[in-house]
Amino acid sequence: MIEVRELTKRYGSALAVDRLSFTVKPGHVTGFLGPNGAGKSTTMRAVLGLDAPTSGEALINGRHYARSPHPMHEVGALLDAGAVHGGRTAANHLLCLARSNGIGRARVTAVLEQVGLGGVARKRVAGFSLGMKQRLGIAAALLGDPEVLLFDEPVNGLDPEGIRWIRELMRSLADEGRTVLVSSHLMSEMALTAHRVLVVGRGRLIVDTTIEELEQRYRRDVFVRSPDDRELARVLEAEGARVETPPDGGLSVHGLDAPRISELAFGAGILLHQLTPRSASLEDAYLELTDESVEYRAEGAAR
Template sequence: MIEVRELTKRYRGAVAVDGLSFVVKPGSVTGFLGPNGAGKSTTMRVLLGLDAPTSGTALVNGRRYGELTGPMFEVGALLDPGAVHGGRSAFMHLYCLARTNGIGRRRVADVLEQVGLAGVARKRVHGFSLGMKQRLGIAVALLGDPGVLMFDEPVNGLDPDGVRWIRELMRSLAAQGRTVLISSHLMSEMQLTADRLVIVGRGRLIEDTTVAELAQRFRLGVLVRSPLAAELTGVLTAAGAEVVPDPGGGLSVHGMEVARIGDLAAAQGIPVHEVTPRSASLEDAYLALTAADVEYRAGAR
């Protein structure tokens, strides 16, 4: 798994990561979220041995990246899809990496097929679109069939079909028992993909929670629709709920669970056409949590 313990990273006078601690366990997709400059990419770079920590530790499977004897077989990562020699073909880019780790041509062909690049395997990378380079970078991450995977903004440049493919790939990797960490600014996609969330701001931990727990915390009540709205309002209010008309029609009920609403309506013979619990979107919850930690904020004209 991934373990970050009291990690601090300073660049001259700037603090990029400030005493950050979290754990990413196998079997789930963890979204790594935060505003620009929050320290997400720096944390990943330290985990991969590209930057040295000022203090604290960043471990993969209990060891620093430099101590791994077969790193490609333990951890795969995509940080920069453009970090590839443009004159090489997709196949040769992967094959050169494979040779350094004793991986055969068959595995190279397999991952190219898996990411949808088999048809352009012999084409030079300099002619690839950003989405194709993203797919190639993901192929590199998968090459050693590692148990730990880290991706920094993996859906950049992908069309809707590619975004869905990435989502399904991430969830299937987690379902296989792998550890999957994804840094992203696309809250709508994280809401569909992630199981857990690590939210940071100014290099510090803001939240380490599940998507379900965050949705529960930012609940917006229950939407109820009934042809006998007035009668139902009286019943629910008498039972202690707060009931107000919903702007979109129906009733907005606060302070009462779905099951209790249904039971009360059934006991009084009141028909109910809809009972829907509602929460703020992940984007709204994220913005509320990180409002004080945004470093780059546009001014109003």
């Protein structure tokens, strides 16, 4: 389990993380979302002891990461796939890490096969593509068979097959009861991967919830089709709804839920052919939540 308690981190006058608190529990893939500059990477570095908090603390299984006697057996992390000596082979890179934590050569071979790099184990990392380096970084995170895993933008450079693979890997790790925290800017991917999401902006927690709860909270409308759309619109507007007519027909109803629309249509003797509540996508919800926290915005971008 990961616990962040009133974490604050300043770099001179810049406030990167501002009294941030959250808990990441086992058995879930937790998405860590936020605009550029929101404090995600700084928080993950603080969890791993790479940045010292200005105040507050970050704990893994109730203690600071630096106090773990065998850190790779407890925590696996991928923060920067490029942080590898290019002159080493993939196998030698992992073997150096393994020896520091009493891990045998057989485990190195196993994780290279697991991430799909068994065939290039003896090749130098300098010749690897970004996607191959990401796979090597993931292999390093898995090396100690840890119960807690942190991934910072793990799908960067991966092709569609690789993205599906890492998605299934993270979910399978969570299903085994491990704690998985993953940051990403790809909302469509997080909607398929994560069970829960932490959304941060300007170093503060905006929301901590499940994917389903977040999408439902930002429900867009109810789509309705009827042989008598015009009369149905009149009845719904009389009840206070805002009704729009999409170009392809039907009605987009705001301000009334599906059961109430059904009751009103029944009472007016109007037949319904379709009645579909439509929730916002994770991307829609995320953009609305973080609109005031975006640090860099292109000219003409929607607010």
